[in-house]
Structures are given as C-alpha cells and as structure tokens.
Amino acid sequence: MDEFKTIRAAYDRILPLPDAEWADFCRCLVQKRSDKGEFLIREGQVENHIHFLANGATRNYFINDGKEFTVDFHFKGDFVTAYYSFISREPSEIFIELLEDAETLSIEYTALQDFYRKSCLGERIGRLIAESQYMKRLKKEMDFLSLTAEQRYLKLLDKNPTLVSRLSVKHLSSYLGVQPESLSRIRKSSSRN
Amino acid sequence: MDEFKTIRAAYDRILPLPDAEWADFCRCLVQKRSDKGEFLIREGQVENHIHFLANGATRNYFINDGKEFTVDFHFKGDFVTAYYSFISREPSEIFIELLEDAETLSIEYTALQDFYRKSCLGERIGRLIAESQYMKRLKKEMDFLSLTAEQRYLKLLDKNPTLVSRLSVKHLSSYLGVQPESLSRIRKSSSRN
DNA sequence: CGCCGAGTTGAACTGAATCAAGAAACGTGG
C-alpha cells in the first residue's frame, strides 16, 4: 500500500487530515494500472474522477481544427483530471493521455461530493485545490499575453528544467503555443548564447 | 441598503446562505464610493479584500516591460479582487483600475477566513468561486493556444458583445493580446463581411 | 538492411508588431 502513503503525503502538503477522515477518504479510492498510450478521459465524456498519479506521466490536451494543443502535463505525485468538466459536469474538451505506464488512485465525483458534505476539511481541500489550479492557469495566461515564444520557453526552462528535458519537442511545443519547427529553432538560437 | 440586496442576489446565484449566516457575513462588509481612475489595488501590495461591485466597472491589468496587459474586466454585480495575491498572500502583480465611478462592498481577508472557519457553507462558496475563476482562466488559455487574434476577437464579440462595445480599443486589445492598431484593422476587415 | 517517426534545417510566406502620421473625440480652463 505504498501508493496510499504517497497520496497522503500529497494531501498533507495541502492540508493535513485527521486519521478518521483520512480512512473515510481512502475507502473511496480505487487503484488501477494503465499502459502508456491509454486515455484517462477522451473528449466528449464527462469527467467523473480525480486521479492521483502514484506513478507515470500524463498530458492534458484538446483538438481544434485537427491540431492538438497541450494544456498541462502531470507526473508522479500529481493529481490529474479534466478539471473543467469535473467541475462543470459538461462533456470534456480535454483528452488525458498516458505518456508512460501509470498507477493511479482515483476518487469518483459522487464520492467526493459526499466527502465534501460530510467534512468541512474536505470542502476546504477542494477550495485549496481549485485555488492552486487557478493560480497555475493565470500565470500561464499572463505569459501568453506578455511574452514571446522564446521568452516563454526560457522561462519554462528556468522554472521547470526537468519537465523540459523529459518531453518531446512535439508535446512541449504544443504546450508553449508554437510549432515544433519553431521550438527547434528557439532551442538552437538560445543554446548558442 | 440596496447594495446589500444586489450582493445577496449575487451570492444566491452561487449558493443560497441561511439568514443567520448571511447576517454574519454582512457585518463584515464595508461600503465605499470611489471615483473613476482610482485603484482598488496597485502592484506590490498584498490583496486584502474581495470587492463586490454594486456599481461601476474595473480593469485588472499588469505591467511588463513598460507595457500594460489586461487580464480581466468587471462590471456591476461582479466580485473583483487581485485573486492571485489574495490567495497566495504574495504582493500583487495586478493593478485594479476603476473605469467608472464605483460603489463597492468589501470584505477583508481575515474576516473571510474567520467566516470560512465558522461556516462550512462559506468554505463551499470559496470553493465554488475558485472553481469558476479557474474555468474562466482555462477557457482564455485555450483560446490563446488555438485561436488567432481575429478569431479571439470574433469569439468575444459573439459571447460578450456588451463588453466589446463598452471598452476602448486600447483596453480591449490589451485583453485580446494584440496591439491597438491590429484590433482596429481586425475590426475593419471583419465588418466588411 | 531498409523503414519509420522524431527532430532539424532551409526558403518562402503571413499575421501581427512597429513606427509614423493624420483624424477624431475628449476634457479643461478661459
């Protein structure tokens, strides 16, 4: 039950839960292994889970006019979901693709709502998660508004070098909002200095 | 006390509060009038309020390399705050400027935290607000990833024509992530059709 | 071996930025 320790550690970083509530919460978790290339959700489905990534890596992306655009990556220790759909209960525009084999612990929407109803702390965790997701999105939006493609790449490289090194040019470029060819050129020109 | 009715209606749209908790909440609200051109917060300050706009209009923007970039507009009936700073307790990168004379009802950070501690419902409202803010940001981020400037303009025009008509080219263009000159051209070319 | 997808490079093209100038709208004080 190593995965449960990891997920508790992840929760403790947000807000420590007393043992009783933790036990309650664990009872809702469903464990699963999945293979690289599988999907946690596809466009058109309503997201009914929040997954904890005990292992593996994922990519959240959507398709517009036949082209893929990456919104987010998640790695071991992260929570993953098509959050917009999970909140709004509308069909997801987002696909979540496994970039590696993964182990997940997942909680269902209804189970989480029950947990919210029972526990103020659960409600609070929900708020803190929503707030942190908001912050992440706003930062990226501000970057899109005020930075060039090269500046966005250099900033990401600075703040998150592991992420940059682990991902393919194709995936990384679609996250940065440029074509793969452009990222390739950006890399060359900024490594020259 | 007309403003209090408006703000309660706004809250009721999110989650109805029982009278007792509502009274509790109201005791924390501070009413104020401010003039066009004033600021609710400036860069560098930590945001200590959530304002309810009983009247008026505001613009959330930040400055990078001497240039202004608009993140959001708010109008009568909206809640306004430098949310990132409010959550993170870090100095704000965001300015909030009054585009018109305004009346606000404001709650302080500490008062809101007290309210959260006392009331599960308060906690829930906090979560619902954070979630809706998240959705707004994600949508805009997806637009920046997948749409051209013209497509972003046309989409905004379609979804929010009043907003488009009320704002100056300067403010609107900095919200759409283009130069005023470009928005002017986009408008001309798309009105020809 | 030869194929295949991922990454890089080159050349032409394009959407949007920049710079500059003129026109329209706005506020302020006389």
Next chain:
DNA sequence: CCACGTTTCTTGATTCAGTTCAACTCGGCG
C-alpha cells in the same frame, strides 16, 4: 461656448516573429 492640448483611433509602410511546406538527418527497430 469655444480653443486648446491631450489622448484615442485609424491608416499606411515597413519589419519581424513565427508558420508552412519540403527536404534531409538521425536513431531505433522489425
């Protein structure tokens, strides 16, 4: 109410960042 300066909006000419399309390289793998 007009005259003034100031800001905002528009238009044109030029430049530039990033796209597109096409060709080529490289490493993995049947």
